[in-house]
Amino acid sequence: MIETIRYAEYEWFLWLNSFHSPFWDTVMYWVTYRLTWIPLYIYIIYYIFVVIRKNAWYKLIFVLISVGLADRVTSGLMKPYFQRFRPCHDPAIENLVHVVGGCGGQYGFASSHAANTFAFALAFTLISRRQTKWKYFLFLWAILVSYSRIYVGVHYPTDLMAGAIAGLLSTYVIYFSITQFNQSLLT
Template sequence: MSAMLDGLLQADQEFFLWLNGWHSPFWDAVMAAITYKFTWVPLYFALIYILISHFKTKAFGYLLCIIAVVALSDQIASGLFKPYFMRLRPCHDPVIGALVHLVKGCGGKYGFVSSHAATGFGIATSFNKLPFTKISHASWLYGWAFLYSYSRIYVGVHYPLDIAIGAIVGVLVGLLLVAAYRWSTRNSHSPYF
């Protein structure tokens, strides 16, 4: 089992170095902007606007559910996985650290799993599971979550496996909390939930 895990981690390092090796000054600037969480504040406000315009007073309940998805996804990634597994970020790894193309700072010591991936895919899943009936499907948010997550590999702070497992965490938390929210409000007569 250990040999198989070692092989998987070695392949993850090699895949990271290959992906991280494709860079240019132009893409450094683009990916630095994409990975910066405050770049996406206008998107978050647009999503809130969509919720309010479609669901009116019930938007408050859905918004609380999505906030819970983001908070829980982040806590599972940062508060549970990172301190438990203690996998160094590529930029902190003594074996490959010198080979990493680092666009900005390295961040915290540990990177497994990516909070960016967990929260991004949690948001995408939450919006895709809301009962939209009159507006277009929100599947494009998965493309945004992928780009947001991939930027973490590009800037040198996460391995592909950090991203993949973070995405799975976000999807599962999104599915679970939206299902629980919809179940709990199925017979509610509140105009806000």
């Protein structure tokens, strides 16, 4: 049963990883590159302090702690515990994987990119005003960044799903902990 599931994931990953071209290699390299998104992060900080304003420092700290916890859970706990090879390091399929920009660390379960982007998207959604409708586009951004990790050959789909769940849960734990302490801090 486990082998059947593993084989199905190999097939799923290889199919998703197979849609490559020089143009999309360049695009996905930049989508997955962390520093590409610095303008977005600066805009969100600006938005928190200039548009939202109320409790801006608490809200910024909440976003940073949410992303930090998500990253710590995936990189510091899950990857060392599960020790699941990235596709580009997996002896079963490494020769079939299209890699863009290098393979990264040895282990990939769960994806820190997915955890961090989903934590960021949820944290901003929870602190922003109701009239900030564009905030939901951050989830599309998180999905795009997550897919780019398959495209560049460094994560399986379940790595991304587990990372997204870890990011969302980390953010909810922080949010509910803070709001139990003081409900008005993040509103």
